[in-house]
Amino acid sequence: MSAAASLPLRDVQLPPSPSWWPPAPGWWLVFVAIMLVAAAIWAWQWRRRRARQRWLDLFDAQVAQAGSPVLEVAAIAELLRRAARQYQPGAERLQGDAWLAFLDEKNSRAFSGGDGALLLEGGYRPSVDAEAVQRLRVLARRRYLSLLTERRR
Template sequence: MSTATSLPLRDVHLPPYPSWWPLPLGWWLVLGVLALIVLALWAWRALRRRRERRWLQLFDTTVEGAAPGTAQVAAIAELLRRAARRRQAGAELLQGQAWLEFLDAPGSRAFSDGDGRLLLDGAYRPTLAPDEVDRLRSLARARFLTLISGRAR
């Protein structure tokens, strides 16, 4: 019995916990899928921004290409009708107050009661103040982008 007590016994040792590195295959797959999702979202946003820049460039070059005053108002009206046709079939055929109400953004009456009313008769006036045309242009430019891009009205 004395030999049993003289043996150097140690307590039971558990194996070490698995290390965090290198990651198991499942985690690599999860990280790869997340990276693909982030890359796809980034590419989609970049494509959308580039498309919006092209549309705004089209708007600007068309309006700048027209003679100052009434011709610019006519060019703005034409561009807005093109965008409206893309947004809703038959919208380009609206006339008068119905057309202005279609152009109004939700919660805004900028076309019906504001600077946008110039679209009704601005192309037929003998003269226009440049600041009126500039206010209409900035208002119409923003609305053109929302109509043609198909964002929520």
């Protein structure tokens, strides 16, 4: 018998499976792409929140600078017309009931049938109820923001 025949046969030895770390270069690219998308979404939302806050600060500052309730109504009307121009060019020229109907949101008659009607003549009265102006301010502030954030053009 030869020496080769006396060697015991063993099964094929497989190499160890690759470890999970470090990942292959393709996984690094997928990770970087996901991080870039997440950073872009975060930056977009941050910028949008910042712009929203600036608009609200502008609204509050303009109304606060008015000295009387009558001037507050005039300032609110001016701000709403500016926002309407951004939302839909030409909308700022609407008058009367058409203007109030434009300001009404879906399924709401808050302007044409509620506190918002003060916009039509409140800026021209000698005096206005301060509570009515406060209710108008809350209503108009919400609509002002919605006109600026939902740009139609």
